[in-house]
Amino acid sequence: xxxxxxxxxxxxxxxxxxxxxxxxxxxxxxxxxxxxxxxxxxxxxxxxxxxxxxxxxxxxxxxxxxxxxxxxxxxxxxxxxxxxxxxxxxxxxxxxxxxxxxxxxx
Amino acid sequence: xxxxxxxxxxxxxxxxxxxxxxxxxxxxxxxxxxxxxxxxxxxxxxxxxxxxxxxxxxxxxxxxxxxxxxxxxxxxxxxxxxxxxxxxxxxxxxxxxxxxxxxxxxxxxxxxxxxxxxxxxxxxxxxxxxxxxx
Numbered sequence: 001x002x003x004x005x006x007x008x009x010x011x012x013x014x015x016x017x018x019x020x021x022x023x024x025x026x027x028x029x030x031x032x033x034x035x036x037x038x039x040x041x042x043x044x045x046x047x048x049x050x051x052x053x054x055x056x057x058x059x060x061x062x063x064x065x066x067x068x069x070x071x072x073x074x075x076x077x078x079x080x081x082x083x084x085x086x087x088x089x090x091x092x093x094x095x096x097x098x099x100x101x102x103x104x105x106x
Numbered sequence: 107x108x109x110x111x112x113x114x115x116x117x118x119x120x121x122x123x124x125x126x127x128x129x130x131x132x133x134x135x136x137x138x139x140x141x142x143x144x145x146x147x148x149x150x151x152x153x154x155x156x157x158x159x160x161x162x163x164x165x166x167x168x169x170x171x172x173x174x175x176x177x178x179x180x181x182x183x184x185x186x187x188x189x190x191x192x193x194x195x196x197x198x199x200x201x202x203x204x205x206x207x208x209x210x211x212x213x214x215x216x217x218x219x220x221x222x223x224x225x226x227x228x229x230x231x232x233x234x235x236x237x238x239x240x
Binding site: 046054068069070072073076083084085086087088089090094095096097098099100101102103104105106 | 125126127128141143144145146147148151163164165167169170171172173174178179183184185186187194196198202203204205207209211235
């Protein structure tokens with residue numbers, strides 16, 4: 001088991017102590033369990049967001065993939081690909097239908 | 107951290123739109139004001155002439171935008187960059203014929219923590235920690 005020392009806001013620390021007592025019956029072991037669960041959940045979310053990638057296609061053929069558009073553009077430049085007719089997709093896609101908001105009135 | 111400003115009662119930010127595949131940016135100098143509208147579920151909505159000038163070479167995707175009165179219109183868009191010094195945020199930039207302003211929506215705000223203080227008419231925009239980590 002790793003041991004780390006961190007500083008957190010007083011109000012958050014108090015909430016953590018109360019939650020540990022309430023859900024685990026003890027402060028010490030309970031706080032570690034809550035922090036470990038929270039970190040696992042949060043880090044998984046961060047890693048999931050990083051997994052998004054952009055894909056460049058031309059005439060249906062995949063030319064390159066990268067986690068950001070600037071990295072994708074760099075790869076295409078290295079490959080000598082002209083931007084005309086390029087189709088860029090994102091692994092997470094786009095929603096087919098979304099609300100346009102009140103500013104949009106055409 | 108970015109400090110949005112209020113135009114009347116509406117918060118707005120200044121940004122630059124860029125096509126990373128051609129290097130073309132709008133505007134060429136300075137920045138444009140984009141209204142923050144959480145009722146718009148997309149990333150960034152821009153006028154058609156700006157879209158055609160900046161992203162005309164790329165093949166567009168099409169989708170449906172639902173208007174406030176329930177009508178539906180077709181938009182066309184591509185993935186592009188928005189630059190808000192010092193941040194660069196990638197997303198789906200779209201347009202609809204007849205739009206004459208720049209609007210950032212909920213998908214854009216997903217990358218940020220936005221604080222609005224109508225008492226003092228001030229606002230703060232900070233990139234989410236997960237975007238700062240990498």
